[in-house]
Amino acid sequence: MAEAAIAGPAPRTAPQSLWVVPPLLVLAVLFLYPLALIARASLGEEAPSFAAFEQVLKSGQFIDGLYHTVVIAISATAGCLVLGFILALVIAFVPFPGARLASRLIDTVIALPTFLVTLAFTFIYGSAGIINETLMHVLGLELPPINFLYSQWGVILAEVTVYTPFVMRPLLATFSLIDQAQIEVASSLGARPARIVRRIILPAALPALVAGGSLCLLLTVNEFGIVLFIGAKDVITLPLLIYSKAIQEFDYTTACVIAVVNVVLSLGLYTLYRIVVAHFGGKSAGVV
Amino acid sequence: MAEATVMERMPASSKPVVASASAAAASGSRIGFEDVSVTYGSLTVLHSFTLTVNPGEIVALIGPSGSGKTTALRAVAGFVKPSSGRILIGDRDVTYLAPYDRKIGMVVQNYALFPHMRVDENVAFGLRAHGAAEDVIRKRVPECLAMVGMAAYGKRYPRELSGGQQQRVAIARALAPRPQVLLLDEPLSALDAQIRRSMLDELAKLHRDLPNLTVLYVTHDQTEALTLANHIGIMRDGRLQAFGGAQSLFRHPPNRFAAEFLGRANLLPASDLQPGEGDRAHVRFGGTVLSARNHHRLPKGSDCLVCVRPHDFRFTRTATEPNSIGGTVVSVQWQGDVHNITFEAGGQTVRMTSTPMASPPAIGEAIAVHFDPDEVTLVPEDARHG
Numbered sequence: 001m002a003e004a005a006i007a008g009p010a011p012r013t014a015p016q017s018l019w020v021v022p023p024l025l026v027l028a029v030l031f032l033y034p035l036a037l038i039a040r041a042s043l044g045e046e047a048p049s050f051a052a053f054e055q056v057l058k059s060g061q062f063i064d065g066l067y068h069t070v071v072i073a074i075s076a077t078a079g080c081l082v083l084g085f086i087l088a089l090v091i092a093f094v095p096f097p098g099a100r101l102a103s104r105l106i107d108t109v110i111a112l113p114t115f116l117v118t119l120a121f122t123f124i125y126g127s128a129g130i131i132n133e134t135l136m137h138v139l140g141l142e143l144p145p146i147n148f149l150y151s152q153w154g155v156i157l158a159e160v161t162v163y164t165p166f167v168m169r170p171l172l173a174t175f176s177l178i179d180q181a182q183i184e185v186a187s188s189l190g191a192r193p194a195r196i197v198r199r200i201i202l203p204a205a206l207p208a209l210v211a212g213g214s215l216c217l218l219l220t221v222n223e224f225g226i227v228l229f230i231g232a233k234d235v236i237t238l239p240l241l242i243y244s245k246a247i248q249e250f251d252y253t254t255a256c257v258i259a260v261v262n263v264v265l266s267l268g269l270y271t272l273y274r275i276v277v278a279h280f281g282g283k284s285a286g287v288v
Numbered sequence: 289m290a291e292a293t294v295m296e297r298m299p300a301s302s303k304p305v306v307a308s309a310s311a312a313a314a315s316g317s318r319i320g321f322e323d324v325s326v327t328y329g330s331l332t333v334l335h336s337f338t339l340t341v342n343p344g345e346i347v348a349l350i351g352p353s354g355s356g357k358t359t360a361l362r363a364v365a366g367f368v369k370p371s372s373g374r375i376l377i378g379d380r381d382v383t384y385l386a387p388y389d390r391k392i393g394m395v396v397q398n399y400a401l402f403p404h405m406r407v408d409e410n411v412a413f414g415l416r417a418h419g420a421a422e423d424v425i426r427k428r429v430p431e432c433l434a435m436v437g438m439a440a441y442g443k444r445y446p447r448e449l450s451g452g453q454q455q456r457v458a459i460a461r462a463l464a465p466r467p468q469v470l471l472l473d474e475p476l477s478a479l480d481a482q483i484r485r486s487m488l489d490e491l492a493k494l495h496r497d498l499p500n501l502t503v504l505y506v507t508h509d510q511t512e513a514l515t516l517a518n519h520i521g522i523m524r525d526g527r528l529q530a531f532g533g534a535q536s537l538f539r540h541p542p543n544r545f546a547a548e549f550l551g552r553a554n555l556l557p558a559s560d561l562q563p564g565e566g567d568r569a570h571v572r573f574g575g576t577v578l579s580a581r582n583h584h585r586l587p588k589g590s591d592c593l594v595c596v597r598p599h600d601f602r603f604t605r606t607a608t609e610p611n612s613i614g615g616t617v618v619s620v621q622w623q624g625d626v627h628n629i630t631f632e633a634g635g636q637t638v639r640m641t642s643t644p645m646a647s648p649p650a651i652g653e654a655i656a657v658h659f660d661p662d663e664v665t666l667v668p669e670d671a672r673h674g
């Protein structure tokens with residue numbers, strides 16, 4: 001043993017740094033090259049120019065799409081954070097039978113495709129869904145009384161449902177690390193549950209909330225399936241706009257311009273997310 | 289320890305041990321367990337537990353791991369609900385009161401400081417929870433930190449403190465809202481031996497400074513219990529095995545378990561008890577007659593145990609002197625300030641400690657030892673727990 005330790009590792013035939021080449025190659029082929037193509041296409045078909053950019057960025061369609069994207073992403077993320085925090089709090093700290101099952105269930109929701117929830121929503125809240133059918137029958141109405149699903153709110157509700165587990169997972173991991181004795185001592189010092197949540201649990205959960213929230217923001221900015229499935233006429237987000245420009249109108253230049261904006265937005269959010277995670281440093285290690 | 293005499297006598301019958309101390313101080317709150325049982329599912333971890341900690345008194349609960357000490361303490365704090373019985377703090381029945389309404393201080397083994405708060409914020413936590421005014425907080429926090437010698441550390445975070453310092457802060461935090469009752473669950477167990485000793489001194493001093501504070505101190509360490517406590521309760525398997533004044537419990541343990549757990553006594557099986565003058569009695573051990581105090585008034589002719597502490601033995605010339613026994617040395621161990629000697633006598637392995645000897649006996653050597661009959665007590669053989 002001692003000899004081996006002194007001798008050190010056997011000399012290598014190739015420098016260690018060469019291992020970086022294959023992943024870089026894959027990254028280049030699968031990601032950077034297509035990205036470059038899109039960026040190039042956004043600059044017009046002939047000589048590169050920002051004419052298309054100027055035109056698209058000023059268009060009402062784009063501004064409307066950007067507005068919807070941002071509003072939906074921020075609202076859905078806020079909803080995820082609030083709902084996720086409350087649910088995780090209940091699962092972690094309120095002893096009830098089936099708490100373990102509940103947290104397993106959350107993992108399962110993460111595994112499901114996002115449109116599935118949307119489809120289920122249509123069955124429940126849609127114009128021909130269970131609730132509307134029942135209400136129309138009971139109240140003798142001609143038209144479905146509940147229409148929120150085909151609006152921004154429908155999209156937000158669906159996204160909150162789908163992405164809340166992404167907030168809960170890091171939260172539950174964090175909560176399991178909180179020393180029960182801290183909560184008990186706080187309680188013995190006269191703190192009621194609300195104070196304990198505010199002063200003990202929330203500060204401990206902050207890194208997980210920020211990380212989970214950033215992830216949600218990232219996912220909701222780029223969400224396509226849910227918006228498409230809800231199919232609300234005047235709720236067009238950037239990903240949906242790209243789809244309709246490229247696939248329905250064959251306007252590739254416009255599609256690529258919007259795509260570039262979308263990528264910049266995503267990378268910006270991702271950078272923010274990394275900065276925040278790095279700021280919390282070791283505290284959030286293993287949690288996010 | 290004059291106040292201790294009332295509850296020295298322990299019933300040797302199968303009745304559960306019931307502890308209650310005598311004097312009632314003018315101020316401070318008592319802690320009362322009245323017939324408290326705690327169950328987890330089908331497992332009963334506290335059996336009809338009855339004990340009173342008088343106002344201003346320190347009672348130590350000791351016992352092996354899993355004997356239910358923490359459970360008893362948590363029942364006072366409100367974190368376990370008794371399945372039967374009552375818990376009293378002062379004259380209040382708190383059995384169904386939420387923990388945050390009980391006005392207690394609690395200190396646990398791993399300190400449990402709030403990691404994202406500075407030391408002064410930790411200490412202020414209880415004051416804020418009780419709605420104390422800002423100027424009261426500004427005054428009280430440094431006071432409490434000074435009380436535990438941590439005045440200079442208010443602006444630090446817990447992670448920047450050593451274990452001993454963290455425990456001091458935890459004590460200051462518990463005392464800041466001026467609770468009547470302080471619960472300590474193995475507060476020194478996580479500290480290394482040297483710091484534990486100095487903290488023990490400081491806890492004793494703290495209680496001298498706060499004479500009205502009623503303290504329930506849970507530990508598995510008999511030194512801590514003997515150093516700090518007015519009264520000691522010995523627990524085993526969720527039951528109170530013995531309760532009494534610290535000194536009297538040590539000198540006259542009421543049963544085998546108490547004798548062995550508190551001070552690792554030698555228990556020599558003896559028979560044919562014959563009362564002598566005063567509380568003296570004579571018993572047969574092997575071929576010899578030994579004299580000891582019959583503190584528990586065991587009946588004539590009964591079998592019993594002679595409870596001899598390792599340090600009560602003295603070397604003697606021959607085994608024919610009164611109150612002496614002969615044996616063969618099994619092991620000799622030098623520990624600097626003492627010699628630990630194990631010998632066999634009458635089929636028993638007996639431990640003794642002596643001041644360091646220039647020429648200790650050799651293994652296999654025949655020795656004779658004796659003890660002062662006034663230092664040694666007869667203990668009833670405990671029929672309940674083999």
Ligand SMILES: Nc1ncnc2c1ncn2[C@@H]1O[C@H](COP(=O)(O)OP(=O)(O)O)[C@@H](O)[C@H]1O
Nearest residue numbers: 328331333351352353354355356357358359360
């Ligand atoms: N939450 C719990 N659920 C089930 N059993 C428990 C629980 N807490 C403690 N126990 C059991 O109760 C017994 C006493 O525990 P405890 O009071 O912690 O003992 P001690 O503090 O004397 O070591 C142990 O056998 C332990 O396993």
Ligand SMILES: [Mg+2]
Nearest residue numbers: 354357358359
């Ligand atoms: Mg314990």
